[in-house]
Amino acid sequence: MDSPKTIDELMVRAESMSGRSIGEIAQLMQIEVPASLTRKKGWQGQMIEKFLGADSGNLSQPDFSLLDIELKTLPIDYNGKVLESTYVCVLNLYNNLDDETFGCWQLSAVYRKLQHVLWVPVARTAGQSVTEFRVATPFLWRPSEAEMHLLKMDWENAIELVSLGKIDQLNARDGEVLQVRPKAANSKVLTRTTNRQGQLIETLPRGFYLRPQFTQQILAQNLKLS
DNA sequence: GGATGATCATCC
DNA sequence: GGATGATCATCC
Numbered sequence: 001m002d003s004p005k006t007i008d009e010l011m012v013r014a015e016s017m018s019g020r021s022i023g024e025i026a027q028l029m030q031i032e033v034p035a036s037l038t039r040k041k042g043w044q045g046q047m048i049e050k051f052l053g054a055d056s057g058n059l060s061q062p063d064f065s066l067l068d069i070e071l072k073t074l075p076i077d078y079n080g081k082v083l084e085s086t087y088v089c090v091l092n093l094y095n096n097l098d099d100e101t102f103g104c105w106q107l108s109a110v111y112r113k114l115q116h117v118l119w120v121p122v123a124r125t126a127g128q129s130v131t132e133f134r135v136a137t138p139f140l141w142r143p144s145e146a147e148m149h150l151l152k153m154d155w156e157n158a159i160e161l162v163s164l165g166k167i168d169q170l171n172a173r174d175g176e177v178l179q180v181r182p183k184a185a186n187s188k189v190l191t192r193t194t195n196r197q198g199q200l201i202e203t204l205p206r207g208f209y210l211r212p213q214f215t216q217q218i219l220a221q222n223l224k225l226s
Numbered sequence: 227g228g229a230t231g232a233t234c235a236t237c238c
Numbered sequence: 239g240g241a242t243g244a245t246c247a248t249c250c
Contacts, residue, residue, distance in 0.1 A: 041234055042243025049243080058237060058242035075245080085229085087244055172230045182231055184240095191239075204231095205240075212228085 003055040007067055007140070013052050014118060014138035022122070023131030025051060033131045044133070045073045048120055060089065062113055069140070070113040074121045074215055076136065082219065083124075086210040088113055091180055093162055093193035093203065103159050105152050110178065110208050114151060117141045121219060139222045147177075147218075154178035155208070165196040167203055177214040183207030 004010035017025055022044060026033045031047055034040040054063035054071055063071040075083040089109040092102075101107045121136040143151060154175040161170045172181045182204050190202035 037234095037245065039234055041245045042236080045243045046236085056242085058240090060241065063242095073244085084245060087242095090241070179230090182233085185233065185235090187232060189239075 001051065001053040003053045003064060003066060005066060007069070010052065010064060010067060010069065010118065011138075011140070014120065017048070017051065017120070017135040018137050020135055021131060022047075022133040022135070025135070026131070033129075035129065037130060044122060044130070045071075048073055048135075052118075060109055062116070064118075068116055070117045072117055072119055074119050074219065076121045076123050076219070077125055078123050080121075080123075080136075080219065080223070082212040082216045085179070085181075085212055086215050087183070088178070088208040088210060090183055091158065091162065091206040091208055093167060093191055093206065103156070103163065105155060108155060108159075110151065110155050114143060119215075119218065119222075137222075141218055141222070147214075150177045150214075158208070162193070165194050165198065167193055167206070170206075175211070177211055179209050179211055180206045181209050 001013075004013060023033055026047060029047065029051060031050075034043055037043060049063060049071055052064075052071065056063045056065050062068050072086055074086065077083060092109075105111055118138060118140055120138045122133050123136050124130075124133040155178055157174065158170055158178075158180050161167060170180050172179050174180065184205045187204060189205055191205040192200060193203050195201045
């Protein structure tokens with residue numbers, strides 16, 4: 001599918017998925033559905049990207065580059081409860097002190113990606129096959145000033161610890177809405193960072209994630225509007 | 227039962 | 239390894 005040229009075009013495509021099962025959408029695209037997501041964790045998100053014509057691949061930029069919109073699928077149950085946190089992007093641990101943009105929120109990948117998001121909630125229940133998962137109502141979201149402030153606070157706190165070489169003090173308990181958790185193939189993967197003395201060391205790669213309570217509120221706001 | 231830390235697939 | 243896409247699995 002070509003990349004959509006306008007927001008309207010994107011939303012028409014997104015809305016065409018509403019109420020359809022994953023099996024139906026996969027069939028339209030002639031893609032085989034895995035029996036389980038255990039070994040295909042990103043499969044659903046990538047299928048929906050393809051269906052909507054996302055064009056960024058694995059570049060570090062919003063999925064729809066022309067529109068500057070990021071796509072996120074959101075796993076929910078049939079009561080509308082958010083089931084998982086939402087991965088945003090990697091946390092750059094290699095803080096080059098010469099890089100004055102390192103601590104700049106508005107230049108960060110988190111800001112860039114979250115300033116405009118197309119959420120595609122997908123409902124599922126335990127024991128259900130992936131084919132039976134069902135797309136709920138996709139919606140566009142821009143963080144409110146208050147939401148943006150919360151994100152910025154959490155982001156700045158994380159970045160400050162990294163800048164000080166205190167990545168070891170940063171864990172998933174930090175951050176009101178945006179947290180930092182491991183993001184790697186396994187716990188033995190290493191990436192470069194610096195310690196308190198500014199020496200180069202290696203540590204586990206981390207990523208930024210939105211807490212489920214936060215995305216739950218985003219979902220609730222949208223339900224009120226529709 | 228929810229949250230934290232661990233892990234899986236793919237592309238380059 | 240590092241980016242994309244995330245969910246799994248264990249702990250508390």
